Amino acid sequence: MSKKVEVKDKILSKNQKIADELRELFARKKIxxxxxxxxxxxxxxxILEKILPDLSKKYKICVIEGDLETENDAERxxxxxxxxxxxxxxGACHLEAFGxxxxxxxxxxxxxxxxxxxxxxxxVCPASFDLGEDFKIVVISTPEGEDKPAKYPSMxxxxxxxxxNKIDLAEYMEFDVNKCLEYARKINPRLVEFKTxxxxxxxxxxxxxxxxxxxxxxxxxxxx
Amino acid sequence: xxxTVFSLSQKGWGKLHEASIAQSLLDIVIETASENKAKFVKxxxxxxxxxAAIENDALMFAFDALKEGTIAExxxxxxxxxxxxxxxxxxxxxxxYESFDFCCKNCGSYDxxxxxxxxxxxxxxxxxxx
Numbered sequence: 018m019s020k021k022v023e024v025k026d027k028i029l030s031k032n033q034k035i036a037d038e039l040r041e042l043f044a045r046k047k048i049x050x051x052x053x054x055x056x057x058x059x060x061x062x063x064i065l066e067k068i069l070p071d072l073s074k075k076y077k078i079c080v081i082e083g084d085l086e087t088e089n090d091a092e093r094x095x096x097x098x099x100x101x102x103x104x105x106x107x108g109a110c111h112l113e114a115f116g117x118x119x120x121x122x123x124x125x126x127x128x129x130x131x132x133x134x135x136x137x138x139x140x141v142c143p144a145s146f147d148l149g150e151d152f153k154i155v156v157i158s159t160p161e162g163e164d165k166p167a168k169y170p171s172m173x174x175x176x177x178x179x180x181x182n183k184i185d186l187a188e189y190m191e192f193d194v195n196k197c198l199e200y201a202r203k204i205n206p207r208l209v210e211f212k213t214x215x216x217x218x219x220x221x222x223x224x225x226x227x228x229x230x231x232x233x234x235x236x237x238x239x240x241x
Numbered sequence: 242x243x244x245t246v247f248s249l250s251q252k253g254w255g256k257l258h259e260a261s262i263a264q265s266l267l268d269i270v271i272e273t274a275s276e277n278k279a280k281f282v283k284x285x286x287x288x289x290x291x292x293a294a295i296e297n298d299a300l301m302f303a304f305d306a307l308k309e310g311t312i313a314e315x316x317x318x319x320x321x322x323x324x325x326x327x328x329x330x331x332x333x334x335x336x337x338y339e340s341f342d343f344c345c346k347n348c349g350s351y352d353x354x355x356x357x358x359x360x361x362x363x364x365x366x367x368x369x370x371x
Contacts, residue, residue, distance in 0.1 A: 018369070018370055018371050019283060019367055019368065019369050019370070020277065020279075020367070020368055020369075020370050021365055021366070021367050022273055022277055022365065022366045022367070022368060023364070023365055024269065024273055024363040024364065024365060024366055025362075025363075025364075026269055026362070026363050027361060027362055027363075028262055028265050028266045028269070028287065028361045028362065028363055029262065029265050029361055030265070030269070031265055031268065032265065109258075109261065110257065110258055111258055111261070113261070141258065141294050142257075142258030142261075142294070144294050145258060145262065145293065145294060145295075145361065146258075146261075167341060169294075170292060170341035171292050171293065171294040172294075174292060174355075174359075202351070203341065203342040203343060203344065203351070204341050204342070204343060205343075206351040206352070
C-alpha cells in the first residue's frame with residue numbers, strides 16, 4: 018500500500034544543525050566569525066594579508082582557508098604572521114559546517130577573538146551553506162563588472178557587508194561603482210559598503226575598524 | 242596540514258552544490274522511508290525558492306545519480322518552484338518579484354522582508370509499505 022508522509026524539514030537540516038551548534042559555540046567563546054565570499058581572484062586573501070596583521074596586535078586571529086586544491090592561501094596568511102588552516106575540498110565548490118567543525122580542532126578555541134573563514138571562490142554555492150558565522154562579507158572586484166550583484170542575487174541577499182575591491186582599477190575597467198552598489202542595494206538595502214584597494218591601501222583601514230568594532234560588540238555580548 | 246573533507250558520493254558528482262543538496266535530501270528520504278518501514282520510495286516532493294540558487298536540472302540529475310542502489314532508486318523527484326514574495330514593513334503590502342529589485346510595489350520602500358523564495362524544503366515523501 019502506498020502512503021504519503023508529510024515531511025517538514027529543510028533539505029540542508031544536517032548542515033544547519035552543525036552550523037547552529039557552531040554559532041552557539043562561537044557565542045559562548047566570544048569568537049567573532051566572519052565568512053568571506055567572492056568569485057575566484059577578487060582579492061579576498063590579499064585583503065586579509067593587509068588587514069589582519071594590524072588587528073592581530075590586539076586580537077588572537079585564526080583563519081580557515083577553503084580551496085579546491087593547494088595550501089597556497091593558508092601559506093600566504095601564515096607568512097603574514099596569522100594562524101591558518103587550509104581545507105582543500107577536493108573539487109567541492111563550497112565549505113560546509115562539518116568541515117569548519119573539524120578544522121577547529123587545529124586551533125586553541127579558548128584563545129580566539131576573530132575567526133575568519135575564507136570560503137571557496139564562488140558566488141553561488143556558498144550562499145546556501147551556513148557555517149555558523151556572525152556575518153558574510155561579499156567581495157566584488159572591479160574587473161568582474163558592475164552587474165555582478167544583479168547576476169548573483171542570492172549571495173548579495175545573505176551577506177551583511179559588501180566590499181568593492183581593486184577600486185584603483187575602476188576607471189580603467191569602466192566599472193561604475195555607484196551602479197554596482199545600486200544593484201546591490203535593490204537586493205539588500207542593509208549592506209554595509211566598503212571600497213578597497215590592496216595596491217593603494219584605500220578603504221582597508223575602514224574595513225579593519227569595522228571588524229574591530231564587531232569584535233568588541235561580540236565580546237560585550239552576553240552570549241545568550 | 243590540509244585534508245580533503247568531502248566525499249559526497251562515490252560517483253563523482255560531488256563537485257556541484259546541487260549534488261551536496263541532493264545527498265542531504267536523499268539522506269532524509271532514506272531515513273524517513275526506514276522510519277515508516279517502507280519497501281521503496283515512490284516520489285519525493287520539494288519546494289525550491291527562486292532565490293535559492295538551485296539549478297533544477299542539476300539537482301534532478303544529481304538526485305537520479307545518487308539514488309541508485311538505495312531504497313529510493315525508483316523515486317521520482319517533483320520540484321515546486323516557489324516565487325519570491327516580499328512583505329513591506331512600512332505598508333504590509335506583499336509583492337511578488339520576477340527580477341531582483343526588492344522594492345515594495347505599493348509604496349516604493351526597500352524595507353522589505355522576504356516571506357518566500359529562499360526555500361530548500363522537503364514537503365512530502367510517498368512510500369510503498371507492503
